Amino acid sequence: MKQNTTELWIRFADSLRRFIHSKVKNDVLTDDLLQETFIRIHSKIDTLQDDTRVQSWVYQIARNIIYDHFRKSNPESIAEMPEVEDAKHEQDEAMTNTVRDMVLLMEDLPEQDCQALCRVEFEGMSIREFAEKTGISYTAAKSRVARARNKLSDLLMNCCHYEFDRYGTVISYHPIKCCCCHQQ
Incomplete structure (x- = not known):
């Protein structure tokens, strides 16, 4: 079954919002990173090779977005973010x-x-x-x-x-x- 972004939004938006918020602790930033996550999901959906692994694929994209945010905003803050690597x-x-x-x-x-x-x-x-x-x-x-x-x-x-x-x-x-x- 080929996934589409709308289905993934319906399925994962709420849980991803909670996941992202647990890492960044800021409502506005959470919404920005959630939007960026789904933009990347939409642009990379053709690279999803195994539909049975869609959840881990989506969360890995979110982790990468969070990591990129901290790396860009303050490279030293990555050390303060062990939960992403954990x-x-x-x-x-x-x-x-x-x-x-x-x-x-x-x-x-x-x-x-x-x-x-x-x-x-x-x-x-x-x-x-x-x-x-x-x-x-x-x-x-x-x-x-x-x-x-x-x-x-x-x-x-x-x-x-x-x-x-x-x-x-x-x-x-x-x-x-x-x-x-x-x-x-």
Whole structure:
């Protein structure tokens, strides 16, 4: 589904306003930065490659606008703004942990399923290429990859409790039982 700026405004304007205000603590500046955020969203919407990641894309643009504002207005004030870098660091750390957990849990999958996920998800091989390299039909390869994704999803859901926003994006997660994915 291709996104448009009006839909994104309806979906994110209020939460972005609160997010920006929490960083700049000024109503007029908040509105200016919100407007600038949506101008950039509008001009860059064609660069959005994955509609399922639209929320993180929108918030990253807002973070960049806030960061640019502080950098332009007073380069020393960036040091006073650790929450922008902290938010990026937390997002990067959560992504790193999730990928690490998935890789560890993949060891519990049957060899064929693990191989299918590794080739398609991590090595970037298309399903058609995977089918050719393994000597199976395209339909069989598609089924194998889908089955492997479902099995991995089940393993993750049995290991952790996930909290989702109303759009299905993971907000947070925590272990519900001891499993290998949370060992350091």
